[in-house]
Amino acid sequence: MKIMIRGARLLDPNQALDRVADVLIKDGVIDTIGDLSNTSIDTQVDIQVDAKGMILSPSFVDLNTCLRDLNQIQKGTIASETHAAASAGFTHLCPSPDTQPCSDSSSVISLIKSKVEGAGFCDILPVAALTKGLKGAALSNMESLSGAGCMGFSNAGYDISDNTVLLRCYEYAATFGLKVLVQAQDEKLGSGHMHAGPTATRMGLDGIPVIAETLSISRHLELMQHTGVEGHFNQLSSAKGVALIRQAKAQGIKVTADAGIAHLCFTDAKIEGYCSQYHVQPPLREELDRKALVAGIKDGTIDAICSAHQPHESAAKCAPFAATASGMAVYDMLVPLMQILVDAGELTWMHAIQALSTNSASIAKHKASSLAVGNSANLTLIDPNHHWILNEVTKISQGTNQALASQTLKARVKLTIKQGLISYAL
Amino acid sequence: MSSSSNLQLTKDGELRHFLTPEGLDRLMLERILDTADSFVVVGNQEIKKVPLLRGRTVVNLFFENSTRTRSTFELAAKRLSADVLTLDIKTSATSKGESLLDTLQNLRAMHSDMFVVRHSDSGAAHFIAEQVTPNVAIINAGDGRHAHPTQAMLDMLTIRRHKGHFEPLSVAIVGDISHSRVARDQIHALKILGCKDIRLVGPNTLMPQGIENMGVSTHNNMDSGISGTDVIIMLRLQTERMASAFLPSAGEYFRLYGLTTARLAQAKPDAIVMHPGPINRGIEIESAVADGPQSMILNQVGYGIALRMAVMSMAMSGQMQQRQAQANQTSSLSGEKKA
Numbered sequence: 001m002k003i004m005i006r007g008a009r010l011l012d013p014n015q016a017l018d019r020v021a022d023v024l025i026k027d028g029v030i031d032t033i034g035d036l037s038n039t040s041i042d043t044q045v046d047i048q049v050d051a052k053g054m055i056l057s058p059s060f061v062d063l064n065t066c067l068r069d070l071n072q073i074q075k076g077t078i079a080s081e082t083h084a085a086a087s088a089g090f091t092h093l094c095p096s097p098d099t100q101p102c103s104d105s106s107s108v109i110s111l112i113k114s115k116v117e118g119a120g121f122c123d124i125l126p127v128a129a130l131t132k133g134l135k136g137a138a139l140s141n142m143e144s145l146s147g148a149g150c151m152g153f154s155n156a157g158y159d160i161s162d163n164t165v166l167l168r169c170y171e172y173a174a175t176f177g178l179k180v181l182v183q184a185q186d187e188k189l190g191s192g193h194m195h196a197g198p199t200a201t202r203m204g205l206d207g208i209p210v211i212a213e214t215l216s217i218s219r220h221l222e223l224m225q226h227t228g229v230e231g232h233f234n235q236l237s238s239a240k241g242v243a244l245i246r247q248a249k250a251q252g253i254k255v256t257a258d259a260g261i262a263h264l265c266f267t268d269a270k271i272e273g274y275c276s277q278y279h280v281q282p283p284l285r286e287e288l289d290r291k292a293l294v295a296g297i298k299d300g301t302i303d304a305i306c307s308a309h310q311p312h313e314s315a316a317k318c319a320p321f322a323a324t325a326s327g328m329a330v331y332d333m334l335v336p337l338m339q340i341l342v343d344a345g346e347l348t349w350m351h352a353i354q355a356l357s358t359n360s361a362s363i364a365k366h367k368a369s370s371l372a373v374g375n376s377a378n379l380t381l382i383d384p385n386h387h388w389i390l391n392e393v394t395k396i397s398q399g400t401n402q403a404l405a406s407q408t409l410k411a412r413v414k415l416t417i418k419q420g421l422i423s424y425a426l
Numbered sequence: 427m428s429s430s431s432n433l434q435l436t437k438d439g440e441l442r443h444f445l446t447p448e449g450l451d452r453l454m455l456e457r458i459l460d461t462a463d464s465f466v467v468v469g470n471q472e473i474k475k476v477p478l479l480r481g482r483t484v485v486n487l488f489f490e491n492s493t494r495t496r497s498t499f500e501l502a503a504k505r506l507s508a509d510v511l512t513l514d515i516k517t518s519a520t521s522k523g524e525s526l527l528d529t530l531q532n533l534r535a536m537h538s539d540m541f542v543v544r545h546s547d548s549g550a551a552h553f554i555a556e557q558v559t560p561n562v563a564i565i566n567a568g569d570g571r572h573a574h575p576t577q578a579m580l581d582m583l584t585i586r587r588h589k590g591h592f593e594p595l596s597v598a599i600v601g602d603i604s605h606s607r608v609a610r611d612q613i614h615a616l617k618i619l620g621c622k623d624i625r626l627v628g629p630n631t632l633m634p635q636g637i638e639n640m641g642v643s644t645h646n647n648m649d650s651g652i653s654g655t656d657v658i659i660m661l662r663l664q665t666e667r668m669a670s671a672f673l674p675s676a677g678e679y680f681r682l683y684g685l686t687t688a689r690l691a692q693a694k695p696d697a698i699v700m701h702p703g704p705i706n707r708g709i710e711i712e713s714a715v716a717d718g719p720q721s722m723i724l725n726q727v728g729y730g731i732a733l734r735m736a737v738m739s740m741a742m743s744g745q746m747q748q749r750q751a752q753a754n755q756t757s758s759l760s761g762e763k764k765a
Contacts, residue, residue, distance in 0.1 A: 198636030202448075204548035204572025204607060207635060273433075273556075274549035318527055318557060320547035322570070 001046050001421060002026050004036070008051035008381060012058055012371040013354035023056060025377040028420030033373055047422070051381055054414060057353040058369035059091035059378040061125075061360040063181075063258050064234045064306035066327070067093070068398075069115060070108075071100040076311035076329075076398040078112065082121040084331035084397035086424035088307065089356070089380035089413045093122050094364050097129040098156035104129035104140045106148040113149065121423050125151040125364045127181055130169050136160035139169055143176050151364050152179035152232065157281060159187035159216065167223055174229040179365070181232045184216035184241070185282055193322045195237075195268040195283040203274070205321060208283050210238045217244045225253050232363055233257040235308055237282035239292030246301040256363050257301070258355075259293045260308035262328050262403075264347075265337045266290070270403070276317045276324040277403040280308070294346050297355055304360040305352065307334055311399020329399030332390055336404070339384055339411035349384070381415040383426075388412055433555055435744070437751070442744035443555045443564040444737045446573035447615040455582070455618055461736035462583050462729070468505060469731060478739045479508035482539040486512040488567070489526075489545040494703060495567050495577070498727070499542045502734035508540075530554055538562055540742060548572035548607075561752075563745040565737060571607050577702050578611030580733040582619060584722050585657055587729070588698050592616065596623040598645075598652045598693075600683060601661035601710055604634045604672075608702045609661060613640050627651035628683060631672045648683050655693045660685055660701045663710050676709045686712045690720065698722050 003025040010021055010033070022036040024045070062085060068076035085093055095112065097103035103112065109126050116124045128150040132138045135158075142153055153173060160166045173180050189212035194200045196207025217233065221244065224231040236242055236259050245257045262280060267287050270278040278284055296302035310327025317324050330337075338356075341347045357380075361368035369378035388394060389408050416424040434443045434450065447455060468474055484503040488496050496512065503510045515529060526545075533541070540563040543551045548570030555564040568574040582592075589595060597616055603609045603626050616624050617640070624642040626633065633644055645651030652658050667673050685699065699711075699721045707713045716723060 196635045198639035201634040201636045202610065202640060204570050204610060209635065274552050315525070315527075319525065320545065320550040320553045320569075322547045322549070323526075 002044060003417065003420070003422070004045040004048040005051045005056055005381060005415075006036070006049065008054045008056035010056050010371050011350055011353050013350055013358045014058070014368060014370045015372065017371055018350065023371070025379075025417065025420050028377060030371065030373050030375050030377050033371065049381065049415060051414070053383070053385060055349055055382045055384060056371070057349075057380050057382070058357045058371060059380045059416060059418065060089045060356040061092040061094070061364050061366060062090045062307050062309070063094050063232070063304050063360050063363060064260070065093050065095050065309045066098070066311070067095045067112070068311055069099070070111070074313045075316070078115040079119040080396070080398040081309070081311060081331070082116055082119050083424070085307075085309070086121040086416045086418070087396045087413055088331040088334040089382065089416055090307075091122055091369075091378045091416060091418040091423065092125055092361070092364065092366055094125050094127050094151055096156050097127050097154055098134060098158070102129050102134050103127070104132050104134070106141070106144055109145060109148045109150060122418070125149070125366055127152050127154045129153070130155045130180060131160065131165065134158045136162060136165055139172055142173055142178055146176065146178055151366070152181045154181035154183070154234070157183050157185070159185060159190070161187055163219070163223075167227070170223050170227040170229040174227045177230070179230045179232060181234050182220050183234045183282070184213055184220055186212045186216045189215070190282075193279065193283075194271050195285040197268060197286055199268045199271065203271070210240050210285070213238050213241045213282060214244060217241055221248050221253060221255065224255060228254070231255045234306065235260045235263065235282055236293060236296070236302060237263050237285050237289065239289045242292045242296040242301055246296070249301065256303045258304035258306045258360070258363075259297065259302050260306055261330060261334055261337050262308065264290065264293050264297070264305065265340060266403070271321070274321040276319070276321055277328065277401055279317075279321060279324050279326045280328050281326040294341065297347060297351055303355065304363055305355040306360070307331060309397070311397050312401045314400040317401050327401065328403055329397045329401045331397050332395045332402055333404050333409070335382055335411050335413055336409035342384070343410070377417050377420040379417040380413060382411060383414045384411045386410070386412040386414070433552065436748045438747065440744035440747060441737070441740045442748055444575055444741050445551050445555060445564065445566045446575050447578060447611055447618060448573070450618065452618050452620065455579070455615060458579055458733070458736055458740065459583050459586055461740060462579070462733040463587075465732035465735040466729065468735070469728065474505050475507055476505065477507045479503065479506035479742055482508045482742060483537065484508040484510050484540045484542065484738070485533055485538045486510065486542045487515055487533070487544070488513070489515045489543070489550070490568070492544055492567070494727070495544065498730045499565075499567060499734055502731050502738055503542075505731070506735055506739055526550070534562060539745070540565065540738065542567050544568045546570055561745070561749060563741040565741060568607055571605050571610070573611045574607040575611050576730070576734050576737060577608050578615045579737070580726060580730045581612055581659065581700055581702070582615050583729045583733050584700060584726050585698070588722060589656055592619040592621040595621050595657060596625070596655040597621055597657040597659065598625045598627055598655045599659045599661065600627040600648065600652070600685065602632045602663050602667060603628055603637060603661070604632045605664065605667075606661050612659060613642055617641055625651050625655070629673070632667070648689060649692050652689065653692045656697055658685065658690070658693055658697060658699050660699065660710050662702065662704065663706060680709055684708075684710055684712060685715050687714050687718070690715055700726060703727065
C-alpha cells in the first residue's frame, strides 16, 4: 500500500524535527520525505491526504490503559477499546493487569493478545500482574510472562502492604532485568473518594491525602534503589510526588514516571456538584498539583503521558458519588485535551509527542517510531483545528464515562498508521 | 459555589428541593425561618393540622437508621395533612440487590410528590434530585457527612428565637467536625445569615483538612475556644471513633472537650447550649449542663417539627409552580403545532 501525506507539519522529538514536508509511505515503511509536489507519484498512490495545517508525528504508545473485555464486556471490548485507542493516535498499548480474570498467567496474556490481533487496530505490550491474582502475597511467573511478551509487571491499583513481599518481587524482577510499574497509593490512606482538601471537606466526601501518594513513592523508591530494579511510576497526581521523582532522578535512581492526561487538565474542583465523571484514582488534586505535573512534563521529570483509559457502562457512574466506579473513558478526549494544554500555552505539541510517543516507547522497551526514511511507518496525523462535538454518534469507546460528552472539542486524529497500514481514518 | 443552589431553586428563585443551605441567599433562609416561626404556633393549637399538603404524597426514604429525624419528618408531614409513607429501605429493596436508581424509579411511578431522603453517602440527595426525580421535591434528611439542612436550620431557628440577630454572635461548634454533616450545614447557614465569628473546637483527628476555607477558625483548646461565646453547639460523638483510632477514650475526650458547668462559665453568662441529639451524657456533655437553664436541647426538638413543616410546604409549593409552568409550556407548544 502507498500512502501520500501532503504538506503536514512533521514533528519528531527524536531528531528535533519540525518542518513542513510531504511523506510517502510504501510497503510499510517511510519511503520518501521532502517536497514531492512535482512528482507524478499521485497517480500511483492508494491514498492521498491533503494534510496542510495538520501535525504528523510518530504514533503514540500508551503506558496505562484498561481494555476491559473478558468478564467485563459491559464496559468495553478489546475491539471497541483498541479501535478507540487507534482513534486517539495510539498504535501500541500497555494494558494494565487488572483484567477479569487478572493478567497473571501466560494463558490470559495470550488470550488478550489474540483478541487484540484479531481486532487489528493496535499492538499490545502487556503489563502482567506482579503478584498472583494481584493479591500481594505470591510472586507471579515473571520470567515466563516476560517470555510471553509482557513489557513489565505491576500490581495495578492494589497496594502491596507487606514490605517483605514487595522486596522479593523487586529482587526477583531485578534478577531477570524486568521492569516494575507502580501506581503509588497507600491502600489505607487511599481509601477515600477524592483529593483530601477544602472541596472534599465541604462536600463531605472521604479524602485521599497527598501523603497517600508520597509515602508510597518513597517506599517504592527505597526498594527500587535497594534492589536495583528498573521502576516506572504510573499516574502521578501531586506536586510533592513530582518533587520526589525529580529528587530520585537527580540521585541517579533508575526510575521513570508518567501522568494521566486527565490529571494534567483537571482539578478536584470539577467534582463540585458530585460529578461522578471526574471520580478517578488516583484523585484529581488541586491547581498547584496540576501545574507541577505540567511542569514535570516540560522539564522531563515526568517522562510520559498515559491515557489511564477506563471505560464504564452508564450504570457504573449513576449513583451517589462514593458508590460510583472510578475511572474515565479518555481515548475520545485525549487529543482535544492535549490541544487545550497547547492552546493555553502550557505545553507544545513537541512536548506532547515526546511524552506520548518517544519516551513512552522507550519505557515500554519498544523501538521508538521515527519520522525517518526507511523506518517502519507508525504515524499519527492530527488536525489541530478540527471542531467537533463528542456525543453518542462521534464517540468510539464503548464507555459512556466521557467527562466532556456533549461539548464542542477542538483537534482530532485524522489518520493513524500502523506498520504502513491505516488503523484509523476519520 | 455549589451547583446545588441551581438545583434547589425554580427558575423564579423559589425553593423546590432542600438539599443544603449552601448556595441559597440570606433572604431565602430568612423566609424559611419566618415560615417556621409561624408553624411553631400550630404545634401549640388544639387542632395541630393545616391543609397545605392535603392530597400530596410524602415518602420518607430512610436508607440509614434514624428515630428522631424520621419521626419529626413524619409528624411534620401529617400536620401538613399529607399522606405519608415511611420506608425503611435498609431492610427492604436494596438488600435484595436493587440499585438506588431502580428503587427510586419504582417509587416515582407511584406518583409520589415528595421524598424525604436519608442516606449514608454524601451527595445522595443531590444525586436523586438531579438524576432521578426532577419532578419530585427532595428534602435532604442527612446525606453521609455532607449535609443535614433541616437540622442546621432548626438550630438557626433556635438561635434566632433566643438570641435575635446573627451578626454580633460568637458561635462555637465543638467535637467531631470531621464526621458531622450537621456542622457543615451549620457553618453555611451561620455564614449566610451574617454570623462573623464561628469557631470549631476539637482535636486535629476530628478536624477535616481545609475546613478553614469555609470561613471559620479552628481551636484545639476547649476553654479558649468557647471563651466569650454566645452559642455553644455540642456535636454527638460516635463511640466507634475510639475503635478507629480517632480518639483514645471517652474519658479523655470528656476531660478535654466535654461541656461541664465549670467550662460553660468561660462563655458569656447568657450563652445558650445546643446539641442535635441524641446526647451522650458524660461523654460530650455533663448532665447538669444538658438539663440546665442554658440548655436549648429540648426546644430544638420542638422547633424541628415547625422547621420541617416550613421547608416541606415551601418546596412543595415551588415544585407545584414548576409543574404548572411545564404544563403551560407543553400546552402552548401543542397549541402552536395545531395552529
